Amino acid sequence: MTDTAIETNGLVKVFGDNRAVDGLDLTVPAGAVFGVLGPNGAGKTTAVRMLATLLRPDGGTARVFGHDVMAEADTVRSLVGLTGQYASLDEDMTGRENLILIGRLLGFRHQAARTRAEELLEAFGLTPAGDRLVKNYSGGMRRRLDISATLMNTPRLLFLDEPTTGLDPRSRNQVWDIIRAVVSYGTTVLLTTQYLDEADQLAGRIAVIDHGKLIAEGTPGELKSSVGAGTVNVRLRDAAQRAEAEKILAGVLAAPVIPGPDPVRVTVRVPGHGTERGAAEDAAKALSALAASGIVIDDFSLGQPSLDEVFLALTDHPATPQEDAA
Numbered sequence: 001m002t003d004t005a006i007e008t009n010g011l012v013k014v015f016g017d018n019r020a021v022d023g024l025d026l027t028v029p030a031g032a033v034f035g036v037l038g039p040n041g042a043g044k045t046t047a048v049r050m051l052a053t054l055l056r057p058d059g060g061t062a063r064v065f066g067h068d069v070m071a072e073a074d075t076v077r078s079l080v081g082l083t084g085q086y087a088s089l090d091e092d093m094t095g096r097e098n099l100i101l102i103g104r105l106l107g108f109r110h111q112a113a114r115t116r117a118e119e120l121l122e123a124f125g126l127t128p129a130g131d132r133l134v135k136n137y138s139g140g141m142r143r144r145l146d147i148s149a150t151l152m153n154t155p156r157l158l159f160l161d162e163p164t165t166g167l168d169p170r171s172r173n174q175v176w177d178i179i180r181a182v183v184s185y186g187t188t189v190l191l192t193t194q195y196l197d198e199a200d201q202l203a204g205r206i207a208v209i210d211h212g213k214l215i216a217e218g219t220p221g222e223l224k225s226s227v228g229a230g231t232v233n234v235r236l237r238d239a240a241q242r243a244e245a246e247k248i249l250a251g252v253l254a255a256p257v258i259p260g261p262d263p264v265r266v267t268v269r270v271p272g273h274g275t276e277r278g279a280a281e282d283a284a285k286a287l288s289a290l291a292a293s294g295i296v297i298d299d300f301s302l303g304q305p306s307l308d309e310v311f312l313a314l315t316d317h318p319a320t321p322q323e324d325a326a
């Protein structure tokens with residue numbers, strides 16, 4: 001079916017005795033961002049390289065828009081873009097020259113390559129830097145140029161392998177805007193990331209992989225619900241009422257208080273937030289119990305579990321990216 005961008009069945013890649021990808025079953029719907037989350041060494045890049053036909057699978061099958069990555073590698077290659085694949089940017093050329101050259105290599109006539117280069121420079125906020133040598137670009141500008149190079153010929157499927165790792169928050173946001181724009185033009189994006197907030201912000205669906213296997217898949221909301229725990233947060237008018245408020249909340253919600261430094265804030269972890277109904281019931285119970293005891297509150301909120309908590313629950317290790325020696 002054409003509305004499936006990627007389908008893998010039992011995909012395997014072995015390096016020596018290391019099963020880097022170990023029987024991966026993945027279905028990626030077309031037309032959105034699909035996030036692949038996993039810690040260092042989970043097998044994300046290896047999986048992407050197989051899907052982009054750069055690495056030969058040792059077992060299982062993988063199809064891209066219905067085309068087998070091994071039997072129909074040329075067709076697959078014509079449908080996908082991988083950041084870094086074509087984008088062997090020449091440091092001693094300007095950003096504009098690089099894009100025009102890549103366009104020429106892809107078979108564009110000079111004027112068409114030029115026009116496309118201008119569009120991309122504009123779209124990626126690189127017009128003012130278009131005449132600068134790439135070796136003088138900042139990390140964020142470089143990353144944006146990398147992505148724009150892969151977009152010279154609009155691929156149906158774009159692989160972005162950790163496109164924002166190491167970027168400052170502003171550059172990250174710019175890359176996020178680009179990804180949203182790419183999807184709005186109809187390209188499916190497979191995004192690998194170690195940043196859960198990134199997947200949360202961008203991805204319609206997320207696959208969590210660890211040790212080469214799929215361990216969870218769903219919308220960000222579904223993944224959060226699967227962990228269940230959320231929080232009830234209360235800000236008290238009077239810090240002197242804190243001990244009593246903690247006692248009441250812990251009792252009525254039958255849940256532990258999470259210690260925190262703020263003397264007027266009480267946070268209780270509750271299991272009931274897998275569903276909206278559970279959250280609403282917790283909220284009602286908490287508010288009426290506090291009101292009945294004469295405890296005045298200034299603010300009240302319900303917190304969903306973060307994807308970080310989801311990740312920890314699923315993998316037994318946190319998703320904190322380690323600093324790469326760059």
Ligand SMILES: Nc1ncnc2c1ncn2[C@@H]1O[C@H](COP(=O)(O)OP(=O)(O)OP(=O)(O)O)[C@@H](O)[C@H]1O
Nearest residue numbers: 015018020038039040041042043044045046047194
């Ligand atoms: N060319 C290779 N030769 C041997 N082992 C490899 C090779 N490429 C990857 N590996 C190993 O395969 C496993 C998966 O690596 P991979 O790069 O796919 O992980 P990743 O999820 O992309 O990690 P990261 O978040 O650090 O990029 C790791 O144990 C890695 O050491």
Ligand SMILES: [Mg+2]
Nearest residue numbers: 044045046161
């Ligand atoms: Mg990787």
